[in-house]
Amino acid sequence: MPSPTRRRRPSQGRSRATVEALVEAAAQVFERHGYAAGTTNRIAERAGVSIGTLYQYFADKDALLVAVAEEHLRRGAAALVPLVATLADDPPPAPAAALGDLLRAMLALHVDRPRLHRLLFEEAPLPERIVDGVVALEAEFAGRVADWLRRSPSVTVDDADTTAWLLVQAIEGLVHRWVIHPPTAGDDERFVAATVALLTHGLGGAVRPAPRTTAGGGR
Amino acid sequence: MPSPTRRRRPSQGRSRATVEALVEAAAQVFERHGYAAGTTNRIAERAGVSIGTLYQYFADKDALLVAVAEEHLRRGAAALVPLVATLADDPPPAPAAALGDLLRAMLALHVDRPRLHRLLFEEAPLPERIVDGVVALEAEFAGRVADWLRRSPSVTVDDADTTAWLLVQAIEGLVHRWVIHPPTAGDDERFVAATVALLTHGLGGAVRPAPRTTAGGGR
């Protein structure tokens, strides 16, 4: 039984290359034109095959989108799952280090094709199956983060579950907004430093080495 | 000269009511069906007028979307601008109170029609004029927040500008995600409390009344 997104299984090397080219072309066309204006004819043309070939491997336009989303998700999970797993280490990783690593990993996942992820999960009509998968993955991450918060001696939060959810959502959302509308061009480390400081110490954070005892804002 | 989004200016009371009904119908139809599937015929039907009437007041489908966006923005600005203005008070408002007020105001703006704002600024093809307006408003807010951070004696951050940007984006993004995918149903105060705690004190925050003096990163 073929995958629900595929119509025909490629068996020879030639057709496997065709399918790869189609998924890549779909990602490019969707990224550039959006979902509605990303026509199947354009995708086939971009992939260098005819429209008939496209419909031999994909049941409909949605199947193409799903294939792109699955590929994107696969890469994201591959990069983040091991990182999140380290939160279970003993002793638990320090907040600043852990959050910085996560932020840098998320940034790396979004530097190229920044519009694609947004398109996949906000603009385009992904089937519930995929959306549920993402929600489940986020929930799993939040659960592991909550455990980590509870096990960390330097962390004292009232509501570990809600705070963990906030952390997961904030990291994902802020990285997104940063890569799409950066207020200052490209200074990624500045973004990471400020975000880590905000999340670990809040507005009272960023204590400089040996600060004056007088009151005074930063800088 | 008519507004660029309008074709004909309504002069009598009857037609003004028609235009209002059309904008409201467009908001409902776009919210329910998305932009692409929100057909102009359906909007006209929902508003109780014929398709011809719709095109007497709106040049094209985009003009309808722009009218909805402008209305939405008008309400948002009306609710948030006065709140942000209080950040310039002397003495500066306490972080917890100010952030809590902003969060509650944002929540109130999104409890009904949670999908609409997302659709307007993420799915639909808004003209640059509108997007630039939003970016400018966010930038103005971030500027006022940065000033407030610098003037607040209890706040010590390294990079007030970047932190202010992070606060604005985090509040907007987290409220969005909360109203669309709340992990636990509807406990808004819990969300506000946890967010305020995270943003003001970070992971070392939420000091319970009379905590022990034992080790702990808390402040």
Next chain:
DNA sequence: ACCAAGTCTGAGCAATTGCTCAGGTCGTTG
């Protein structure tokens, strides 16, 4: 060389949809 299965082609069908326009209805003014 031959053939069966795998692979590819692309003109065109069916359905959707944004939008027009010729003509109708209603309210207001002289």
Next chain:
DNA sequence: CAACGACCTGAGCAATTGCTCAGACTTGGT
């Protein structure tokens, strides 16, 4: 009442687009 303009109607046009199908080309095994 008459007439003018504001307002409204809705069948249908033009263009787009997802997708089909009948047949041609390629490959690999015998």
